[in-house]
Amino acid sequence: MRKLTSVSVVVSAALTAGMVAAAPASAGGYRCSSSTRELDTPQYDGPWPDNWRVTTTLCAKRSKGRVYAYARVRWDGPNGALGGGFTNDAYFLVRIRAAGKVKASKRFHGIESRWDHSDSNGNYNGSYRTGTVSWKGRTAAVAAGSLNLEWADDGKGFRSTSFTSSPRV
Template sequence: MKLNKLRISSAAAKRALSVALVGAAVAGVSAVTTSPASALSWKCNSSTRTIDDAGYSGPWGDNWDFTVKNCVARSGGYVYAKAKVSWDAPPWYSGTDLSETFDSAYFRLYLKHADGGADTVLGKKTFSIRDNLAKMNGSGNGSWTTSTAKKYVGNKSAYADGALKLNWDEDGKGLRHYSFQGSGSR
């Protein structure tokens, strides 16, 4: 008989927990823990470059101002990297699909380790960004943030670095590499 009461109590407790979770979900509260990347302490560094549209030589202004904010975080033996790319283009680019501006446009996010000579690339991820660049406002401004990359590095220090890879339409040069300042090590 006690066993039945325990089952009933256990079933009642399960129903109460289910009702509490449903109530929390309806109230907009999440019972699931946050992802590890969102709780990290990020170290970031921003740098800006003015880049000329190499495929255009007309009378209108054609310089793009890009700002890249590279960020790194560490949790145990793992490092995390992400970047935010912002741009200020002349307003006349706004509202176009940019296929007449870029044959291709990428952002490459790197995780690197500072060595005595050339830094070692521990990992990299390339993002196609031409469609993101086209999502600028009427003033020619916009921004986009990468997903977070994660790499096990043990006790090595690492930093985030990023570069634009732009292939300007009709310039005949292919992909051009534009570097930005790294985050600093963690």
């Protein structure tokens, strides 16, 4: 009986640890989801790696009848061999969606000034946290978002890349 109890405790601890690890990331009552996308630099077709690995965490919380949402964006871009000036403009769009409809949204252009600037080693890596969007409502809602880039020299205007929405709040 003692062996069975030990096994039960170990299995129970393992399951509990797994559940904790699978829970959404949160900070200050926010419920968050992260997702990653690979973006190609469209104006470059040479021998150097030119992809951007973009990870976005979308977060939402409900407090006193309001929903609050924001995004944290991190990217690992190409090295300095490609030069700079990748985009003409950029913004991150944060939306609060409820019942399949956009209830509030805001464009955050602050990401553009960071996107095209390399570090002292010529690497285009960076991060940006948007401001917070809010909406007064009782319906279950999520934070949704997209990175919108107007790549330089490709003539196709803004290209939008969406990321996984936050859990419902």
